[in-house]
Amino acid sequence: MEYKTEQVQFQPSQADSPQVGDKLHQRRSANYRPNLWKYDFLQSLNNNNDLKEGTKERVERLVEEVKPMLSEAVDSLLKLELIDSMRKLGLSNLFVTEIKEALETVASTNGGVFNVEDRLYASALRFRLLRQRGHVVSQDELRMFKEGRNTLNGSNCEDVEDMIELLEASHLALEGENILDEAKAFSTGIVRERVSGLDGQLLKRAVHALELPMHWRVQWFDIKWQIGLYEQQEDKQSNLLELAKLNFNTVQATHQRDLRDISRWWRDRGLIEHVNFARDRLVESFLCALGLSQGSRFSSLRKSLTKVIILILVIHDIYDLYGSLEELECFTGAITRYDSEQIQQLPDCMKVCFRALRDVTYDIAYDICKDEDWHRVLPHLTKAWEDFCKALLNEAKWDNMGYTPSLEEYLNNAWTSSSGPLILSHACYFTGHMKLDDAADLLQRNKDLIYNVSTIIRLCNDLGTSTAERDRGDAPSSVVCYMREANVSEDVARKHIKVLINQAWKRINARCFGNAETPFLRPFIIVTVNAARVAHMLYQFGDGFGVQDGDIRQQILCIVIKPLAHD
Template identity: 55%
Template sequence: MDCKKQLQSVLRTSSSEMKPQANDIEHERRSANYKPNIWNYDYLQSLSSIYDGQEYERRVQKLKEDVRIIFANAVDSVATFELIDSVNKLGLASHFDMEIKEALDTIASIKKKISSPEEDLYTTALCFRLFRQHGYEVSQDMFRGFMDEKTGLFRKNTHINIKEMLELLEASHLGLEGENILDVARDFSTATLKESISSLDSDLAKQVFHVLELPSQRRVQWFDVKWHINSYEKDIHMNSSLLELAKLHFNIVQAILQKDLRESSRWWRNLGLTENLSFARDRLAESFMCSVGLAFEPEYTCLRKWLTKVVILILIIDDVYDVYGTLEELKHFTNAINRWDVSETQQLPECMKTCFLALYNTTDEIANEIQKEKGAWNQVLPYLKKGWIDFCNALFVEAKWYNMGYSPSLQEYLSNAWISSTAPLLLVHEFFSMGHEVTNGMEDFLEKNQEIVYNISIIIRLCNDLGTSVAERARGDVPSSILCYMREADVSEEIAQKHIKDMINKSWKKINGQCFNQLPMLQSFVNIATNNARVAHSLYQYGDGFGVQDRDTRKNIVSLLVEPLSCSTELNCQIMENGSICQL
């Protein structure tokens, strides 16, 4: 019997046949007490938009021409910098790649030839940030002119310029290892903004809080774009063409994402896993949002489809290891994964057989689809299998630690946790989903960029630990990085959390050192790879974004996938009523 038929056969097993097995009676299964899925299938299928018509695309092309004229008419470098910054924040950078590059090239060549008079701190910080973000060589020494030579600190002005401080703080988070001036800049701007926030007007205070909460370098761009559009609309220097383009672009992308979500929702329902795996998280919408955070652009529909499948299977498999399986069962399950052999699952409970078959078939389907979509090479599957094998072996190590009551050192924990973080598994799917050939590309990339893979993995793991450690400790899970450090260094939880946050900061510096200087052919992949770390910040900023659905994650899904922006270009069409919020 082939594997697909086996899966269908298992899923047809009636609830009366799925009685507790002897092993279930002898071993009381754990529970994470995850709440049921709040996103109704019919509701997700009902999502639609008026912004998928050609009339809106024609309007977009006209507005893009208007914005190109704005680029051509920019009066000086500051105006150009501010325009580029607005275009980036409004999610429009991919439409103006050529104009942005030409503008920055021109300014860079002028700065090399002419020793310009000393600029203000705002312009210097904005210039530094944009040049570094776009891969130009730029030195932290640009800020020395604003520092006291004796103390090595930034000079304080009588009048605090909030705009300068915001820009300085954003620039400081692009620092590399050893750039101590940017560390000083971060501490100075952070302290100044915190002292000033209570005296600011409402809109400016919101901007300050937004940056203090999480700098743009660590935010998912598309998750943030609606916030920036609303903020830009209140700017007295707002350009109406740019604003209309941003709103229209957002709504058009949202229409595409709704279509992708409907397709993923149908796949998940047809797979039928949720009816048989009550212990696991049913999180289709959240998994899809992760894929959007990695790549929101319309051309990445296939990548989003494949990654949504990978992420939701990661959650299921993680719950098998963390919640459901006994150590003996997990040993057999891991052996089946290592051998990639369905016959090795015969001794397992039906629900674990179901999990394996779903993983086996879905991975095979993804590999075949990647080969069909991206090129006729047949070496994708071994890499995808290895990703899952490494991930499951790391989870098995954690399961053994839990069953032994073993508390590893922080270093021992991280040597395994960077793999169980899911980043290496996700990255291998992302690499091939973007059409990079197998030949020597994958091996060369991993060999030359192992550090960036490791640091992305560490950030995901540590953000996860900061957001979920309280719930995991209550369940008695294997110790997190926080608990490992508390025991190892004999410190309080507060001190341990600070240490973990410092580790995240150091990992970002290492990522910064590599993500701004990639070859053009790999730059898109590196941007998406780095988005894995940004999605982790978003998911775990205020708790467990997967385990708990009805907080910030829900708000993000509604804002980005359900509610369009009010746009002047509605061409006498009414927004569909089912664009309203679902009743959760």
Template identity: 50%
Template sequence: MDCSKQLRNPQAEEQQIHQWQTKSELSAYSVHDQSRRSANYKPNIWKYDFLESLNSKFDQGECYLIQMQKLIKDVKKLFVECKESDVIAKLELIDSIRKVGLNNHFEQEIKAALDAIASAELENNSNPCISSEGDLYAAALFFKILRQQGYQVSQDIFGRFMDEMGTLKKSTSGNVKGMIELLEASNLAFEGEDILEKAQAFLIATLRDTNTMWDEIDSSISKHVTCSLELSSQRRVQWFNVKWHIKAYEKNRTNQPYMTTLLELAKLNFNEVQATLQKDLREASKWWYNLGLTKNLDFARDRMVECFMCAVGLAFETDHKSFRKWLTKVINLILIIDDVYDVYGSLEELKHFTRAVERWDVMETEQLPECMKICFQVLYNTTCEIANETEEENGWNQVLPQLCKVWADFCKALLVEAEWYNEAYTPSFEEYLSNGYISSSASLIFTHAFFATKHEEGVDDSLHMNEDLVYNISVILRLLNDLGTSAAEQERGDAASSILCYKREMNVSEEIARKNIKSMIDNAWKKINENCLTRNPKISSSYINITTNIARVGHILYQDGDGFGDQEQGTRALIQSLLVEPLS
């Protein structure tokens, strides 16, 4: 097939798919016989008409943009007005800006401020953050912010607060704000940073035991403790938490004079971004509706809005519109193809489908059911479209071969799992993970993300330099997926998950298997933390943040079960807050 011809005539693409759909309907879908399995996914709750109705006054308000520009200038003045000697005030300002989702508006100011702070603190040891007079809160805030922003800072600054057993000294153990900040800082630890590791274990136990007492004294502190214990800020998608932070700051006004200005700007910014995202969502919904895949692939998950939410999780900024569009399509296809392999296709059909993707040849699908033909056609056309647009927008060459390769690798990994299922084979944990990190789809998303951003290095060099980062993000996504979905998968008799493989190999209970797998996720995060800090300077920090967000989105999706499978219990409230309800 000629990819360029397909791209130049999208109407022909839709017409061809429609013909296949009609043919499928006329055959009464004879492929749906008793041999086909079902995951019994519930119908999609986000209706097309509702998505089309989404509209925000902030999408058209020139006055809001003028007001935002004025507030941005006012906040920039705060960096100048803040005294050079008041390091804590500057750090708190930067922390607040980040929490309410405004850091992309003040990148230069934040960098200049942190360069000055890092120089004074680390070279002269002259400020109270790390000097002997500094308190736990100041040291933890300093460490957290500088390491988040990629500065070299040692865990040794916490040594004076801890005893030999790794517990906080009595003089600092009552500092609740400091303990919360230290817990957040500990989640930025590298492998082998024993001070932070011991501090984290102590803080988790202490804060969990005493949180009910703090709830009686100050409910806002208790909520922050609960939030940090549930999932640290390092593992949360920053944009998904913006509303929570804005409301928390509103309820507990600090004595900082800048907070009123900052919150006003944060609300306007959130609503402006939401208006852009609603427009993007309507476009994605129209694309999905016109494809009509759900009529023919009724065994697969119809989860376009959740796919869009994941794309927002990787890059919410308004200038990443094209990336979100591409990624929404890619994640939709990942779900459908995953269900083709997990639920629908026979082993022989799946081998044919995998061969078609490997050879990138529609002729290989001739012997397949119509719905699988349609699936391949949509994959083919969508990937060609993405490759073409990426080359035009970002100046890349030879994008399509790279995208074809990662799709082929993904399908081959899914085929291995299908073969395990058909053979009733339970692999070793190592064997499972060596295939599962590819079937997680993280490396597939990683490659698409690479072409959506500009780099000095070529794709082969970049992927090689970031091999460890890609692997650890992939492992986290695979293990999080298994923790969230394995119970439902075992009920319907799917292929073995990491939990079952670990249980059988180590001869342990499911509870112990889950606990140890969570420890593996913790260790992978420590490696990611170090990968991000020691990244090649030719790789943009924006790209590193986007790819690390793959793991963060995984935490959100599978924290309370299957975020794709069960919309009501999973992501409905987040989507409602993120994409539907503006801030007043």
């Protein structure tokens, strides 16, 4: 992707940008391809699975059939495997009480009672499931992997299964848990070494785990893959499989309705016609919002966040591609003071963008409150936009100066410019039944969690886009900052950034697991941590926003567009 430039001479006039200076500025274009997802196609999406006659009743019957399975499983390992299957198939929300009680039973066994041959596999599975649910589990429970590290049989499939489960469990580590660090390095090495000799389901599971661990994936985005894998198991439960398929299609129907609604809003808004240099990525923005929360009751959250994310892309492209430094300072000042008078000296596209931002923020504030108190949330939302734009302006100044900051200086600004704090400042008001003041306090008390999630968003973005951005002459990314600061190669710098991502995940884990059972906090934590998982998905194979026809297109087709076939 190459930049095209267009020279524009700013001159004071009523038609274009008076009083912003007469500096010759080059308008840039990243040659983003036109939007792939057409309006008529999106409006045609109509997975009416939840409306089909008898579907709801069938789901209810299957739920009642499956409920006793956990209490009837007297073997601890079978109980754990059933819980794990429910979670992977997207059914854990249908059996919250049953899973909670089953895990409490497992936890009370003080380490579990397993057959010797299943001991490492079962202990790793137990560790992962219990820690995910907030139970206190010591890393010492996985110390046993050291006992067998010299006796693993390269031709033994059970050994590889043990290593895959150990690899997955190791990603739930906290800072200072050296046993889990060793377990991760050891299991990853074994699985990589033996993957070429595997086939069938075990090969698929090994490749999947090496690409991205479960803990770093958006669970909903993985369900179809997990259903396909479960369907091939000889010991599968047919009622569990049918329930998973029906549930996926029913929830997907809600997501399609949301997408139809938001696509009408985007067409009627007409913003992209005025900012044709920017990315028109409505469906990708919706996918990101969907990644944060999938439940049927969170439609307002998904639609509001889609509006926020699509505006983030447009505004980011204004700062990165379009505006001169003088214009960007003026635009940032208008956002800071919410002053529509100040934008009169800006180009028309920036005026239109400012008005769209103001209108969307007002709409979201009203959607949050739905009464006369809507104005109370407005200052919190506008402050989030102000901080975001100031961070973008700071990066524009560095670029204008030709300045490369240290990695620490870069990250001190980049966690805000990542848009993580902005998105989560909006999301927190939709995630629980709390007072407005409590929601604002929630953000402040969880600033460390938001910081680490936002850092992952930025670092994943940089890993996926830094090479292309450097070739285009963009402002330095974290990769480039570290390359220049430490005088190392790009490969070494990228490895260092991956270490930082791992460290951020450990800090997230400490906050996540420590508060898992706080009722009003848990929904916010889930949404917040999912933001980091969305970033992994979005930039795993490159620039998910910049390139539409790559992996991100397949994700959209799989998750949003195509229902699951079922009998």
